Amino acid sequence: DVALYAAKAEGKGRWLRYRQEHEVRAAERMRLRAALETALPHGEFFLEFQPIVALADGRTVGFEALLRWNHPTRGRLMPGEFIEIAEESQAIVAIGNWALSAAVTAAAAWPHGDARCTPYVSVNVSARQFRAGGFTEHVRQVLAESGLPACRLMLEITETLLLGDDEQVWQDLAELRQTGVRVAIDDFGTGYSALNYLRHIPLDVLKLDRVFTSSLTTSQRQADLVDGIITLAQKMRLDTVAEGVELPGEHDLLRRLGCGYGQGYLFARPMSAEAAGRWATTHAGRSPSPR
Numbered sequence: 001d002v003a004l005y006a007a008k009a010e011g012k013g014r015w016l017r018y019r020q021e022h023e024v025r026a027a028e029r030m031r032l033r034a035a036l037e038t039a040l041p042h043g044e045f046f047l048e049f050q051p052i053v054a055l056a057d058g059r060t061v062g063f064e065a066l067l068r069w070n071h072p073t074r075g076r077l078m079p080g081e082f083i084e085i086a087e088e089s090q091a092i093v094a095i096g097n098w099a100l101s102a103a104v105t106a107a108a109a110w111p112h113g114d115a116r117c118t119p120y121v122s123v124n125v126s127a128r129q130f131r132a133g134g135f136t137e138h139v140r141q142v143l144a145e146s147g148l149p150a151c152r153l154m155l156e157i158t159e160t161l162l163l164g165d166d167e168q169v170w171q172d173l174a175e176l177r178q179t180g181v182r183v184a185i186d187d188f189g190t191g192y193s194a195l196n197y198l199r200h201i202p203l204d205v206l207k208l209d210r211v212f213t214s215s216l217t218t219s220q221r222q223a224d225l226v227d228g229i230i231t232l233a234q235k236m237r238l239d240t241v242a243e244g245v246e247l248p249g250e251h252d253l254l255r256r257l258g259c260g261y262g263q264g265y266l267f268a269r270p271m272s273a274e275a276a277g278r279w280a281t282t283h284a285g286r287s288p289s290p291r
């Protein structure tokens with residue numbers, strides 16, 4: 001009986017602690033949601049850029065633009081701490097459109113030698129930005145104002161966007177691709193995917209999610225799965241970018257499996273726009289000893 005009582009008390013204590021934590025988290029989210037509303041006018045967002053590298057020879061072909069929030073009291077926040085909250089409201093539309101415009105402006109200032117379509121900038125686009133209307137016009141306007149060739153912009157969309165048979169999204173993507181903008185499917189294989197979108201959605205690049213990359217060298221089964229995805233991409237004439245490449249062994253195996261490109265800490269962490277410009281100059285050429 002004493003033991004039972006102790007267990008009950010312990011259980012109650014645990015439940016109370018859980019409830020307290022839950023309330024703290026809910027209050028925290030509410031504060032973040034309110035702060036998000038003013039973050040854009042207060043200029044609190046900035047972007048970092050992570051190199052996307054050709055696995056065969058190590059040259060950098062582009063950069064993914066990644067959003068950061070300089071919160072007035074909490075300091076620098078990563079997307080994992082606020083994107084979901086922004087996605088819950090309409091806030092992501094203005095924030096995402098700001099990110100697009102800032103990324104394109106930064107890319108227009110990067111040195112590119114004789115190359116027309118590199119280095120490109122790859123920008124994450126939320127489904128809500130598409131659904132808000134006027135997205136293709138916004139893209140065209142941002143490109144025109146910056147002077148960036150359309151082929152130096154890539155848009156990263158997620159499988160969720162392609163879920164329903166949304167004719168409007170399909171048309172927007174087709175229209176954007178006609179202007180030369182490229183489209184990547186981000187975090188491939190982790191969403192609620194219905195592979196049938198591959199039959200008719202116009203795409204250029206498949207980004208293999210980090211969970212596949214990081215499990216790649218752990219077993220034959222994982223390697224076979226990635227092998228199959230890369231083969232699928234090749235058959236669909238899509239380029240493949242592997243996310244989260246951290247180990248030389250992952251790099252080697254991905255290259256042998258026919259994955260064209262990679263992104264990850266093995267090559268570089270996300271960096272400022274200025275650092276990316278310098279990086280582009282020093283890593284544009286073929287590296288002396290690719291293999």
Ligand code: C2E
Nearest residue numbers: 066067078079080096099124125126244245246263264265
């Ligand atoms: P994502 O699009 O899949 O971006 C890749 C994430 O993986 C980035 O996290 C990047 O910093 C991280 N990463 C890159 N290489 C490695 C590696 O080798 N190891 C590990 N562990 N991580 C690596 P980040 O910057 O925290 O962004 C998280 C997510 O937030 C992004 O995932 C994207 O879905 C979203 N996001 C970022 N910027 C934007 C934006 O401007 N708009 C929208 N809608 N979403 C964004």
Ligand code: MG
Nearest residue numbers: 064124156186
């Ligand atoms: Mg992305």
Ligand code: MG
Nearest residue numbers: 186187207243
């Ligand atoms: Mg991704």
Ligand code: MG
Nearest residue numbers: 187209210243
């Ligand atoms: Mg990912």
